[in-house]
Every structure is written in structure tokens, then in C-alpha cells.
Amino acid sequence: MPATDGTPATGPTSTTVNDIRDAAHPLHATGDLDPLLAHIGDARHVLIGEASHGTSEFYRWRAELTRRLIAEDGFSFVAVEGDWPDCHRVHLAVTRTGQQPVGPIEALRAYRRWPTWMWANEEVAEFVRWLRRYNDEYAGGAPAGFHGMDVYSLWDSLFAIQDYAREYAPDALEAAQRAYECFEPYREDPHTYAWAGATLPDGCRADVVALLANLRAQDGRDTTPAGALTEQFVAEQNAAVVAEAERYYRTVVRGGGESWNVRDHHMVDTYDRLLRAYGPQAKGVIWAHNTHLGDARFTDMAASGMVNVGQLMRQRHGPDGVVLVGMGTHRGTVTAADRWEAPARTLDVPPARDGSVEAEVHGALGDHGDSLFVFSDPAEQPRDSWLRRVYGHRAIGVVYDPAREHRGNYVPSVLGRRYDAFLYLDRTSALHPLRPADQRTGEKEAYPTGV
Structure with a gap:
């Protein structure tokens, strides 16, 4: 690990259990996001992660938070871990611009690059339908956009x-x-x-x-x-x-x-270009995998000389202007493939490995513990806080083998430094693709890491 000011986790203690329970805000309805909206405050950059590219609840909660940021706080656009040309078709659809505007669902169905289910799914379809309705009804200013930031196209x-x-x-x-x-x-x-x-x-x-x-x-x-x-x-x-x-x-x-x-x-350069294009008061939301959005300096990525979007955003825009939101799950199912370019399948996600963030929170909150955690300033976190310890944090890519889960898929992390907030969803379910994933040679999303 890098110099994260983290200490190795030594297993659950009564103090850890009590700290987790005290910090947890039950998460069941959109109003339960209020503590996070209050924490975001005047921040102009909100990054919302996911622990897999194939979990329905991650996509739905991310969309719900984004809807509130756009409708209540005037956020200008969403930038996602997707290709620019594909996402631009969606942008034209939700803003009703371009020479041959199409519906947002038609635009999603046009995604051709494997794994198509990352964006061509029912959960994203529900969000882009809402975004088009919002833009149709919004009276002033530019419509809220939808853009891709990735490098594969x-x-x-x-x-x-x-x-x-x-x-x-x-x-x-x-x-x-x-x-x-x-x-x-x-x-x-x-x-x-x-x-x-x-x-x-x-x-x-x-x-x-x-x-x-x-x-x-x-x-x-x-x-x-x-x-x-x-x-x-x-x-x-x-x-x-x-x-x-x-x-x-x-x-x-x-x-x-x-x-x-x-x-x-x-991806960050693309986001910054969008920010300038939308104007000096623009505010943006970023959607991507946790491995991109949780600050890499507080994971083992830093020891390998790797940076990521979350780290770069904090460095470019200042920690007070950026809010990093991670997600995690204890068990359930996920949409993924068992090998590159294979069709999407519904795969089991086994209970989280002992000593992981997800196992610790599950142990404290039980089977119905869906919760929001909003972290205090790192300088105010006690040195013995669970937020300053190094835990494994589950990460599932587009290629996934549940049988190998306990030999990989966990990123050593200091949770309270890697993120500003964390959504824990105890039992989750597989994403719903709009259509079967195409097998297509050529450029692939998330190659070669799967995230």
C-alpha cells in the first residue's frame, strides 16, 4: 500500500461494529439520500462509482442521485465510462438535437461495442427517458447532456x-x-x-x-x-x-x-473540455467503476504508479469541489461474461470475503442493512477508526468467475480516504440488458482490465 495513513484490518471488533452502526444511514427511498445531498452542498463535481458494471441496484441508485443533482441542484451533464460516438447519439436523443434525432432507447440499442450491456440496459434506459422528459420540460438554460469519456472508439x-x-x-x-x-x-x-x-x-x-x-x-x-x-x-x-x-x-x-x-x-481531460463548453457555472456528474473513481492514492494502485479519475479530479479541482461516492455489495447476482467477447450471463456473487469492507459492514448491519455512509473530513477521523484501516474492497469487471472470487476481485483500500461517501447494498441483483450482447471483434470497452 502507499502512504495512505491506513492500518491493516485485524478483524471485526465491538468498537468497529458500533462505529459502523452509528455511521449508517438506512437507505430505502430517494429521501434517504438527503444527508449525501447536504454533504455535496456547493461542490461542482460529483463522481458516482459502482463495484461492477452489471449490478442493477448500483445503476438505479446512481441514476436516482443524478436525477436529484440535475433537478434540484442544476447539474449540467453526465459524463460516463463509455465511448464518445455512442454516447453522443444518446445526448442528441435526450436533448432533441441533431439532424436526425432518435429516441433515447433507440440510441442505446445502437451500442455495438462489447460489452453492450454496460449502457444498453433497462436501468440506463429508465434514466435517459427521464432525462429527455426533464429537458423537454425545463424552461431555461441549456439542456442537461449525456456524454462518453472513454478512449476506445x-x-x-x-x-x-x-x-x-x-x-x-x-x-x-x-x-x-x-x-x-x-x-x-x-x-x-x-x-x-x-x-x-x-x-x-x-x-x-x-x-x-x-x-x-x-x-x-x-x-x-x-x-x-x-x-x-x-x-x-x-x-x-x-x-x-x-x-x-x-x-x-x-x-x-x-x-x-x-x-x-x-x-x-x-477521461478527465474530456470532462474538463465538457465543463468549459457548458460554461463557467457548469457542474458535472461522472459515472464509472469504483476503480476509476475512488482516489487511487488510498489503494494499492499507487504502489504500481497508477493514477485514476478520482485522484486527478481532486488534484485539478480541489478536494472541496469534488465528491467521490463509492458503492459495494455483500452478495447477490451480476450480469457479466465468463470470457472476453462472450454473451452476458447472470452469475452468482458469493458472500464477501472475510476481512473485506463488505463483510465488515454486513457483519455489523445484518441481512437488511442497505445504508449510506457520509464520511467526515479525514483529519477529523480518529486514528483507530475503521475508516482509516486497510480492507479489501470488492471489484467485479465485465469478465467474472465466481469460483475465483476469493483469490482476486478485492482492492486493498482505506475507505474513508478513497471516497467521501459510500452506498452499501447488502443483496444485489443482475443488470437487465436491453438485448443479448453482441459478439464482435475489434475495440472493446474496458479492455484489458474489465473495468
């Missing part, structure tokens, strides 16, 4: 740039075509490109950089609105995705934490 983003250049920026078309021709021999397989990049260190980098510079030089040519954004902003974001995807895939083959860091820096 190399080819989809290239195609979108070509379409933009043909319609709005013919001077950039040649640069877009050169970039596409550089990647074309790899047949939309980024991993083939990654392995080629190991022997051709420059790869397509020069063409990608030239494309991004060319698009930025088009400033002022397009004022066509796309929600709160212009078409030029969307094109530049696609170019930024291509640039960072190219870098990401060349670092993946080297192993280690470098590719993870490229990806999480890109």
Missing part, C-alpha cells in the same frame, strides 16, 4: 471526423483521409495496430496529431448546435479520442500501469 471516431469534414470543414478532409489510410491496414482491430506499434514506434501518431491540429484550426467555422455543444466541438473531441486511443493501444502491449494512466487522464 478509434475507428468510430475516425468515421465521424470524415463525415464532419465533408459537411463542415473540407480543408480538414485531406488530413482526416491520411489518418484513416494509416490505420486502414489494421482492419479496425486496434490490438493488431498495438502489436505493430511495438516494432514501429511512430505508428500513425504524426497523422493523428496533424488531424487534431487541422480541426482546431477550423475554429469559428461552425456554430451548429448539438445540445450545448457545437459540431466542431464534437469533431475535435473525436480527434482527441483518436489521438489518445492511438497512444493507449501502443502502451497496452508494454503492460504495467501506463495504458491505464493514459485512459484515465483522457
